[in-house]
Structures are given as C-alpha cells and as structure tokens.
Amino acid sequence: MSRRRCGLAVVVAALIACTACSGGSTDETSETARPEPLRELPELELYGAESAAAASVLDPGEARVLATAQTGEETLVFFTQDGSCGLGLVRTDRPSEVALRLTSEAGSSEHGGQGRHPGGPYRQTSSSGPDGRWSAVLCGEHAMVVEYAPVSSADDIGDLAGEVDFVTGLPGDTTVFAVADASRRDLILRSTTADG
Numbered sequence: 001m002s003r004r005r006c007g008l009a010v011v012v013a014a015l016i017a018c019t020a021c022s023g024g025s026t027d028e029t030s031e032t033a034r035p036e037p038l039r040e041l042p043e044l045e046l047y048g049a050e051s052a053a054a055a056s057v058l059d060p061g062e063a064r065v066l067a068t069a070q071t072g073e074e075t076l077v078f079f080t081q082d083g084s085c086g087l088g089l090v091r092t093d094r095p096s097e098v099a100l101r102l103t104s105e106a107g108s109s110e111h112g113g114q115g116r117h118p119g120g121p122y123r124q125t126s127s128s129g130p131d132g133r134w135s136a137v138l139c140g141e142h143a144m145v146v147e148y149a150p151v152s153s154a155d156d157i158g159d160l161a162g163e164v165d166f167v168t169g170l171p172g173d174t175t176v177f178a179v180a181d182a183s184r185r186d187l188i189l190r191s192t193t194a195d196g
Helices: 002-021 027-033 048-057 182-195
Strands: 064-071 074-081 084-091 098-105 123-128 134-139 144-149 157-162 164-170 174-179
Touching: 048 064, 048 074, 048 084, 048 098, 064 164, 064 174, 074 144, 074 174, 084 134, 084 144, 098 123, 098 134, 157 164, 164 182, 174 182
Parallel strands: none
Antiparallel strands: 064 074, 064 157, 074 084, 084 098, 123 134, 134 144, 144 174, 164 174
C-alpha cells in the first residue's frame, strides 16, 4: 500500500513540475498548433491568363482564390465563396469558357466524422463528365481536398501558386490536391499516400 502511495506521489509531483515548466497553461501551446481556417489563408493575387480564368469561374461576391495549378492546357482554380469551397477548371487557350465549376458547402461537426481524409469533417460534391473527367470537392473549415481524375495523364501538373500541394498516381489516375496551411496539407497528403 505504501508503494502505491509513493508511486502516486511521484506521478503527482511530475505533473506539477510539468505544469510549472509550461507556465501553468497549456492553452498557448495548443493555440499555436491549431490549423489555420481556410478563411484566414492569404488570397492569391492573379495576373494575366490566370486572372481571366478566375474571373470566368467566380460568381460576383466575396470569392477568394486560394490557389491555382496548371495541368496540361488547363488551369485549376481553388477558391472559397460564401462559406463554400470550389474548384474551377478553365482551358488556357479559352480562359472565358469554364470547363468545370464545382462547389461544396463546408462540413461541420454535426455532419459526421472525419471521412477518408484527416482534418474533417468535410462535405463533398462530385461530378463526372462525358469526356471521362471526374472531380470531387471536399470542404471543411480548415482544409479543402480536391480529388481529380483528368482526361489525360496528370503527370504534367505544375505551376502551383498559393497554399496547395498534391499527390498523383492514385487508383483511377486520381490526383489529390490539399488546400490548407502547410502542416494540414502535409497530414492530408501523407494519409492519402498511406491509404493508396
């Protein structure tokens, strides 16, 4: 019995010492580790053809372009508007013509668990076209995940701008884009490749 009290006293002393080392508060540490909400990510400044592409995708209002990427002859525009996430796809040779515009409202804790990507919950919208293109937009408070299966190979994705990274080579020639702060993007894409 005295060993148990001694062990308990050591544990309590260690906890008090740890609290004293952190200044008695763990809120400051957890605050810096929190992911940045999408609404606080910087808006991307667009020029030239990308600006024309974004203008043709966005509705008037409070739209914010967070990132862009080039894939072959197309520009992918990742944006938020009125609490929703969106993907716009515009051919670079015809920037006034929108090939795809897909939006999804943000998920909330009342809409269920995490789903197939960490950092949720997400709400999802997907679309497939007659040309074989398939896309899904998953929208959460802290991240937007876009799953994209292009008409041709996705090996030529480049010219990333903004808070976006991606992984390719997933089943169905799917590419997954993560739009979020750097730590959240890394977490999403590492889990995607681990699952794939």
